[in-house]
Amino acid sequence: MIPAPIYFDYAATTPVDADVVRVMSDCLTDTRAFGNSASALHAFGREAEVRVARAREQVATLIGAAAHEIIWTSGATEADNLAIIGAARFRESFGKHIVTSASEHPAVLDACRYLGKQGFDVTVLQPDATGIIDPAQVAAALTEATTLVSIMHVNNEIGVIQDIAAIGAVCRERGVLFHVDAAQSACHLPIDVVAQSIDLLSISAQKMYGPKGVGALYLNHERVRRVEPLMFGGGQERGLRPGTVPTHQVAGMGEACRLVHVDRLADDERIAVLRDRLWAGIGSLAGVLLNGNSERWVSHILNVSVVGVEGESLHFGLRDLAVSAGSACTTRSDVPSAVLRSLGRSDQLARASVRFSFGRPTTEEEIDVAIEIFHRVVAKLRSLTPTSVQALA
Amino acid sequence: MNDLDVNDSPGYSALVAEHFEQPGNVGMLTGHYEIMLCGAAGQREHGTEVIFHAGIDNALIVAMTFQVFGCPHTIAACSILAERLTGRPVESLNEVRFNELAASLDLPIEKMGRLLIIEDALRKCRVAWDNRRLG
Numbered sequence: 214m215i216p217a218p219i220y221f222d223y224a225a226t227t228p229v230d231a232d233v234v235r236v237m238s239d240c241l242t243d244t245r246a247f248g249n250s251a252s253a254l255h256a257f258g259r260e261a262e263v264r265v266a267r268a269r270e271q272v273a274t275l276i277g278a279a280a281h282e283i284i285w286t287s288g289a290t291e292a293d294n295l296a297i298i299g300a301a302r303f304r305e306s307f308g309k310h311i312v313t314s315a316s317e318h319p320a321v322l323d324a325c326r327y328l329g330k331q332g333f334d335v336t337v338l339q340p341d342a343t344g345i346i347d348p349a350q351v352a353a354a355l356t357e358a359t360t361l362v363s364i365m366h367v368n369n370e371i372g373v374i375q376d377i378a379a380i381g382a383v384c385r386e387r388g389v390l391f392h393v394d395a396a397q398s399a400c401h402l403p404i405d406v407v408a409q410s411i412d413l414l415s416i417s418a419q420k421m422y423g424p425k426g427v428g429a430l431y432l433n434h435e436r437v438r439r440v441e442p443l444m445f446g447g448g449q450e451r452g453l454r455p456g457t458v459p460t461h462q463v464a465g466m467g468e469a470c471r472l473v474h475v476d477r478l479a480d481d482e483r484i485a486v487l488r489d490r491l492w493a494g495i496g497s498l499a500g501v502l503l504n505g506n507s508e509r510w511v512s513h514i515l516n517v518s519v520v521g522v523e524g525e526s527l528h529f530g531l532r533d534l535a536v537s538a539g540s541a542c543t544t545r546s547d548v549p550s551a552v553l554r555s556l557g558r559s560d561q562l563a564r565a566s567v568r569f570s571f572g573r574p575t576t577e578e579e580i581d582v583a584i585e586i587f588h589r590v591v592a593k594l595r596s597l598t599p600t601s602v603q604a605l606a
Numbered sequence: 607m608n609d610l611d612v613n614d615s616p617g618y619s620a621l622v623a624e625h626f627e628q629p630g631n632v633g634m635l636t637g638h639y640e641i642m643l644c645g646a647a648g649q650r651e652h653g654t655e656v657i658f659h660a661g662i663d664n665a666l667i668v669a670m671t672f673q674v675f676g677c678p679h680t681i682a683a684c685s686i687l688a689e690r691l692t693g694r695p696v697e698s699l700n701e702v703r704f705n706e707l708a709a710s711l712d713l714p715i716e717k718m719g720r721l722l723i724i725e726d727a728l729r730k731c732r733v734a735w736d737n738r739r740l741g
Contacts, residue, residue, distance in 0.1 A: 523653065525677040529618065529626065561651065597632055597681060599646075599657055599673045 217533040219579045223572035224369055224397060224514050225537055229465070230422040236468040237424060240264060240461035250458050251449055261460045268467025272429050275470040276395070276414060277405035284430045284450045285463050289396035291443075292415035292430035293320040293363075295454065296392045299440025300361050300413060301328050304390070308358035310334045314346050314365075315555040316373075318394055321363050322551075334358070342557050343506035344373035352383045361390045366398035370552040370568055371505035372514025374402065381410030390437060396420050396428075400473050401481050401511050412436050418462070422573065423469030427462035430454075484571050485512035487580050491569060492517075494584030498591060504553055504566060515569045518553070522594040524564030530590035534583050537568040619712040622682040629681055631671045631688035635659045639668060641738055645730030648723040650675045656684060656727040662735065665696050679713055680720045686710075687724065699732040 229237075240246045240261075248257030250265045266280070273280045286292040301311060313325050315337050322337075329335045336354045340346050346364055355362075362384050366377050377393050384391035392413040395404055400421035406414055414431040418424055432440065432453075439453065446455035492515055495501055500520030519527055528538050538550075549563035558566070569583070618626075635642060639661035648654040654676040661669035670692045672684040686707065691698055704721045707713075713721070 521675075523676050526626070526681060529678045561653070564653075597629065597673060598675045599655065 215579055215582055218535040219533065219582060220535045221569045221571065221575070221579075221583065222535050222537050223575070224372075224420070224568065224570035226419045226425065227400075227422045227572055228574065229424055230469060230472055232472060233423055233465045233468045237461040237465040240464050246460065248460075250460055251447065261458075264460055264464045265458055268463045268465075268470075271467035271471045271474075272416070273431075275399060275404070275474050276416070276431060277407055278431050279434065282431055282434050284432060284454050285458055286415075286428045286430055286454055287426055288419070288428040289318075289394060289415045289417035290320040290428075291454075292417075292428050293318065293392075293394055294324045295430055295440060295443055296413040296415060296432075297321060297324040297361065297363055298328060298443060299453070300390055300392065300437065301333060302441035303439060304360040308356075308360040310336065310356055310358040310360065312336045312338065312351060312354045312359060312362045312389075314338045314340060316340050316344055316346075316368050316370075316552045317363065317365055318369055318396070321365065321394055325363070340373075340555055343509075344368055344371050344504075344552070344556055345506055345509065346375055346380070348376055348379040348383050351380050352387075355383070355387050355389055359387070359389050361392060363392040363394070365394040365396075366402065366404070367395075367511045367514075368505075368552065369397045369514075370550060371516040371556070372397070372511040372570075373505045374398070374509045374511055377411065378409040384412075385410040397511065397514070399470075401477065401484075401513055403477075406431055406433065413440075418466035418469050421469045421473050424462055424465045427459065427466045429466065480573055481512045484573075484575065487571050487575055487577065488512055488515050488569075490577065491515055491571075491580050491583060494580070495587045498588065501591070502562070504556060504558070513571045515571075516553075516566060517569075518558055518562040518566040519591055520562065520565075521598060522565050522591060524561070524566070526594055527565050527567065527590065530594060531567065531586060533586055534569075537570070538564075538566065617714070618678055621686075622678050622711055625682035625685040626678045629685035631669075631685065631692065633671050633673065635661050635669055635671050637661060637669060639663055641735070643731045643734045643738075645727045645732075645734060647726035647730060648676075653677075654680055654720050654723050656680065656724050658684075658688070658727050658731050660691075660696075660699075660731050660735075662696060667691050667694050667696060667698065676720060677717065679711055679717055680724070682711060683707060683713075683721060683724055687728070696732070696735050699728045699735070702728060 245260045248261040250261040252258030269280045269283045272283050325335045338350050381391045390412045394415045396417040399416045412433040417428040449455050502518045504516040549560045553563035641662040643660040646657040657673040659671045660667050670688045672688045674684050
């Protein structure tokens, strides 16, 4: 018997891989590794510096970058803010127009809103009914004043995959910097910042079986010589993100990236099969709507809306499944998901939505339990409702 | 995987969980009664819709059921009321102490409006009774 609750919230965060824990623990217990990686005059600092450098190389390898193009941050949120605000401010003299999409993570949208209040002009593109941003939309939105486009690779709520290579090509042709939030994709999809014409990219360790509290920002060394820093201090990370680099955190992120680089394909194939099994099981119910695009969806996310049930009751009924209503960032809010609203879902359907997300530990047995619970809860809630809704069942 | 306590549901009391999982008196009335009353309130588009059905014999509520589209607290409140009012005089429809019900459910203050919808549905049952008597 599987103990409850069953974890289906891997898009929110992942358990730390045992090998990652080992690498981090080594940094914390090795008597020569506790030094400050900026203290290069002595062996303690140099040992820490070696580990930080190795991790930087591992992150760079995962995305096809050079090690010196990687800046450590506290996570993808900080990386998004540094990329968007930092790049916009540094290039302000060239233009003050930014393009993004309505389905971006709040870290991107709120950074853009902040810039809007600072006098920048922000164009927010609406995705189609399945969450896709057409590269032609991006092209049409660009002006002579556009300095930055930010489009996420995989949407954290609905798992839809954007064609970032095509969008990158559009931006490159027009001389506009292209930022990609890859927090949800780095663990699941191949990324090549050169081939995909990406100039800035944000990733997070906690989405890929690494520790919380650490992420990275990629900056194309030739096209993004610098960004305006958001913090000031000791000059670490080329002055772009000062503060003592947490050796154990970045080492953990490096190891997590190395493991993804080695195992991603096999993992993803298995996880996609589990996702499809769950969708086949719950999608067979009348009035269960897929949020996203089944032709372009990442392996580990399945988001559905359920017609005819009240959202809070749905989530309470599903409490033996650790799922998400919307994104982790917004779960505690009663406000319906902006991403689902951007797909055209009503407030009621947006509230009655559930995001399942899967990971390496997810089993077929857990999927089958989830299907059974989902059927039972939806049937029960629909049986309570006045007759017109019961016709769906 | 850690065996977490699934009954630890912040924001929902044990009473709410009990009536949510096993609501009593659900659906439409079956059987024959001298008078059948129905009272509906709320709008599904706004998140809460409640319908009570009451079967009346000799001015007594001999059977009461409900249908609901709403949150767990709303479901629990309807289940509790349908249970309590069964066997009571029709006048009881106007005598529900909603503040006490709210307290027993640990109802968050921001959800007090849902009890008003339930109260409206019961009041409509009473109005239907008065109209039948006078009519």
